[in-house]
Amino acid sequence: GAVVSQHPSWVICKSGTSVKIECRSLDFQATTMFWYRQFPKQSLMLMATSNEGSKATYEQGVEKDKFLINHASLTLSTLTVTSAHPEDSSFYICSARVVETQYFGPGTRLLVL
Amino acid sequence: DAKTTQPPSMDCAEGRAANLPCNHSTISGNEYVYWYRQIHSQGPQYIIHGLKNNETNEMASLIITEDRKSSTLILPHATLRDTAVYYCIVRPYSNDYKLSFGAGTTVTVRA
Numbered sequence: 001g002a003v004v005s006q007h008p009s010w011v012i013c014k015s016g017t018s019v020k021i022e023c024r025s026l027d028f029q030a031t032t033m034f035w036y037r038q039f040p041k042q043s044l045m046l047m048a049t050s051n052e053g054s055k056a057t058y059e060q061g062v063e064k065d066k067f068l069i070n071h072a073s074l075t076l077s078t079l080t081v082t083s084a085h086p087e088d089s090s091f092y093i094c095s096a097r098v099v100e101t102q103y104f105g106p107g108t109r110l111l112v113l
Numbered sequence: 114d115a116k117t118t119q120p121p122s123m124d125c126a127e128g129r130a131a132n133l134p135c136n137h138s139t140i141s142g143n144e145y146v147y148w149y150r151q152i153h154s155q156g157p158q159y160i161i162h163g164l165k166n167n168e169t170n171e172m173a174s175l176i177i178t179e180d181r182k183s184s185t186l187i188l189p190h191a192t193l194r195d196t197a198v199y200y201c202i203v204r205p206y207s208n209d210y211k212l213s214f215g216a217g218t219t220v221t222v223r224a
Contacts, residue, residue, distance in 0.1 A: 002159075004156075006156075032210065034211070034212075036214075043200075043214040043215060043216055043217065044151075044157065044214040045214075046211060046212070046213070049209060049211065057209075091154075093156045093157070095156075095157075097210050100145070100162075100210065101147075101159055101162065102159070102210065102212060103159055104149075104156035104157045104158070104159075105156050106155055106156045107154070107155065107156045109154075
């Protein structure tokens with residue numbers, strides 16, 4: 001149980017384009033999902049908290065207009081990186097909360113050329 | 114939030130128990146201890162968590178000292194697939210359930 005999927009697992013895009021990443025809880029409903037970013041040889045950094053039916057809460061220093069989060073259902077949250085630039089290249093990971101535990105997806109590797 | 118201190122790296126022998134220490138000397142009474150691991154290029158995997166009592170599941174055991182200032186994650190029979198970065202995280206009891214990841218311990222299991 002508590003399986004979280006992400007799609008796509010890999011994405012390469014041109015600078016200036018937008019990229020959407022999906023996060024799904026497969027066997028449970030999640031009112032809260034989280035989005036993290038991880039740069040090479042660094043730890044995970046929380047970007048935002050996504051609550052179903054309400055606006056996401058962003059961590060300090062994360063541009064909410066650049067990283068659009070939508071949590072339209074209890075099993076799906078999406079992260080859209082708008083006008084992506086090479087410095088946005090990273091490993092994006094989502095998690096979904098079940099009671100007091102977060103379960104993580106496999107991650108999406110984004111490369112912006 | 115309480116900070117955690119973990120050794121940067123550890124080597125373990127395959128088939129032996131792996132004991133991973135974590136120091137959280139500033140932990141408060143309502144803060145939980147969580148352990149996750151991240152195998153290379155994958156999302157973190159939940160292992161176990163606890164508040165005061167020792168906990169055991171199919172993956173590992175969590176031993177929390179009586180003063181709660183430190184804990185040990187025990188992998189009873191390490192295998193090569195247990196090679197990963199292990200994160201010890203202290204999470205305050207709150208409504209936001211956020212996790213703050215540190216550098217973790219890179220555990221290498223050797224044959």
